[in-house]
Amino acid sequence: MIDPPHASAYIGIMAAHHHHEHAGASLAQAAEAALVEAGEQWTDMRSDIFAVLATFEKPASAYDIADLVSQRRGKRVAPNSVYRILDLFVTTNLARRVESANAYIANSHPGCLHDCIFLICDSCGTATHIDDDALTMSVRAAAEHAGFAQVRPVIEVRGKCADCD
Amino acid sequence: MIDPPHASAYIGIMAAHHHHEHAGASLAQAAEAALVEAGEQWTDMRSDIFAVLATFEKPASAYDIADLVSQRRGKRVAPNSVYRILDLFVTTNLARRVESANAYIANSHPGCLHDCIFLICDSCGTATHIDDDALTMSVRAAAEHAGFAQVRPVIEVRGKCADCD
């Protein structure tokens, strides 16, 4: 399950398996499939919220999303409703919460379970993500070694992205 | 400064160098020394806020701290003031912000610079920390390889601690 240890950090990136990096309609379809797979309903509201979330390339706050979904529907959607659905998305792995930004981002490969590493630019706010299973597994291992169970790693890196540097 | 990389994740814990894990008065002294060293003043307010922060073993919110400092001084201390000083503490490495808890925790070895890994129990809220330079350096390396600069890793693990499990 866990790759053998390796000397250098980033050699492991994307090495483990191939991802479908969905976008646009394909992503929405994949999200729908994943949600249904999880025994949940793919409602209009959920579809709209996912669609809006997926248009962002920066982590989006629940209030950002509420505003845009309100526009799209021509009717006010309360933050409350958005939070409910974002929570659902997070638990079903359709979206991730970016803790250091109090915001959310769509998972570009739903259905595929990873701990991922987010890089968030302090200047422009854009977030990219890295999958490095070897690294995240090491973090998990360290936590478990310290007696933790049901471990959920939060690995984010703040800094300046290549464009803003 | 940095140890050579080593193979397994958690073997590195605390291996790199010896820490003085301060507590109580010793910790306050160390904090004072570090702050002065950074060219900042060690005022009564800062002393009180640090003292209160250090009594917590769970990450403390700025508002928690404001309440307790208010009691201790017999006079209302506004959250605003607390934030200012907490920010100072974070930039001078006397305290850390726990992003996934919107809260702060005293650094038990101020003056000693690390990226640290926090383990936060979802049940009891207590936080422990791990220093694993090999692991954090791997995260840094991964981010830098992706073009990021001025990197500041945020590595936290949510889960159940050994006591609550």
Added chain:
DNA sequence: TTAACGATGTAATGTTGTAACGTGCATCGA
């Protein structure tokens, strides 16, 4: 038909974080 359930709406409130500006005090050179 009606009871139960899940999804969403509504309103209120709680928590966390920042901005803008004012006051008091110590220091320092004229």
Added chain:
DNA sequence: TCGATGCACGTTACAACATTACATCGTTAA
């Protein structure tokens, strides 16, 4: 001694993020 400067801290207001409690509505199962 006097004013200028800089820093710490106070005060107020507000912005941003999040939750709670309860109501409504449509679908499904008894």
